[in-house]
Amino acid sequence: EIVLTQSPATLSLSPGERATLSCRASQTITRYLAWYQQKPGQAPRLLIYDASNRATGIPVRFSGSGSGTDFTLSISSLEPEDFAVYYCQQRSNWPLTFGGGTKVEIK
């Protein structure tokens, strides 16, 4: 099973600041990684798929990069609605797996 390790666990930032979230895979997953945002009481929302493709309707301030085992989700300038938990997910091997999540909180 591929283990995805997200860091940091919590990121404390102010609106307008840049957020950089990391996801590291236990083995290479080429570019088969997605990022999701989840707010309390809501279902996850797809932000990025296959490492760098923005999903439909996702603002350009969200971007993804990386390949192999190291991936990054960047939010260029945090908006109030961006404070949430973010998960990465790999589709390279069965079983599909998620990272443990990074909470982006208001500083």
Place this chain on the structure above:
Amino acid sequence: QVRLVESGGGVVQPGRSLRLSCAASGFTFSSYGMHWVRQAPGKGLEWVAMVSYDGSEKYYADSVKGRFTTSRDNSKNTLYLQMNSLRPEDTAVYYCAKEVNWKSYHFDSWGQGILVTVSS
């Protein structure tokens, strides 16, 4: 627009069974693989199961293999999760999710989730 609505959750005793349904609309259901993902209270996301667009391929997480079965009825635009021999650790919100495109195994649409509580 895409809509996924889960039903069938509730409280069930350990060892008993429950069947979840996911009614789909707003897209050609028979063209997409579908998945179940769960989230225990206060915890992260866990992928549970997948069924291909035509029902010919199925995959399961080790934690549910042999106990859970997923299926679909394309004539009814409905996805199912049959859960047998339920354990307290199966307590979670269960989401159904649609793939982005054929065999993409990333999820661009999710249901609102349904709570399953396994407790005596």
